[in-house]
Amino acid sequence: MSGVTYKTDQAYDQLERMIAFQELKPGTMVSESTLMELTGFGRTPIREALQRLAWERMVEIHPRRGAFIPHIFVEVQLKILEVRRGVEELAVRLAAQRADALQKADMGRLAGEMDKVIGGNDLVTYGDLLRRINEAIVMAARNDYLLLAMAPLQGLSRRFWFANVGDQQGELAKAARLHCAVLEHICLGEAEAAAQASLALNDYLTDFAYRTIRRA
Known part of the structure; x- marks a missing residue:
């Protein structure tokens, strides 16, 4: 496993946990820079983790704005x-x-x-x-x-x-x-x-x- 892939997996795990436990509140938009600050990971692992989370419908990516945390009804x-x-x-x-x-x-x-x-x-x-x-x-x-x-x-x-x-x-x-x-x-x-x-x-x-x- 490459270093980038490992960091992406770690970033994904941390972001998924933050969404699941509503540390990232439903209905909010968060920027990549904010997520980098919160997690300590660089832009590439955060971006790749967000793409994976978007595929799983855990976030919605809005170009130049960030990631939206959707409500789940x-x-x-x-x-x-x-x-x-x-x-x-x-x-x-x-x-x-x-x-x-x-x-x-x-x-x-x-x-x-x-x-x-x-x-x-x-x-x-x-x-x-x-x-x-x-x-x-x-x-x-x-x-x-x-x-x-x-x-x-x-x-x-x-x-x-x-x-x-x-x-x-x-x-x-x-x-x-x-x-x-x-x-x-x-x-x-x-x-x-x-x-x-x-x-x-x-x-x-x-x-x-x-x-x-x-x-x-």
Whole structure:
């Protein structure tokens, strides 16, 4: 990995986290120079990270003005989850069938780390784990097109969850257990059970979205 690519990945991770946790507020426009100052990265990593985030619909790039942080509404979240449901079910089925021993061992470690967040309210650690889990599943599925499909769906739905979570400890525990179940079935090579666990996770996310309407 080149130094520029590594810095771009780091810049992307930091900006994605800032958007997810609303350090960059929805509805605001931020310039490249402001983002450089906030993150400590140079213009090239920031620009390349923004292009990636724009492809994932996390930002909208406006030439000579900067990046706009869009709002994400519950209607949009429900549409995202309709698509995510089927794509993610396929991904975990393939991962359970195709993961090698090293990949299963890695997912087992991720399940162990996810289990440790239950009972707490460390959303930053949880968010970092989610990205690592999603990447591990896609790699194990051995289909590059799944990465193209899943990255924006998971990033946007993750952002909605963080923006609307109320009972942090309770919701984190529910979500973490559902993610652990998916990983555990993949590790055992149980494709059908992994798929059902994935559907249960997406049922939870859909219910969560509807509950935000009722709270409003």
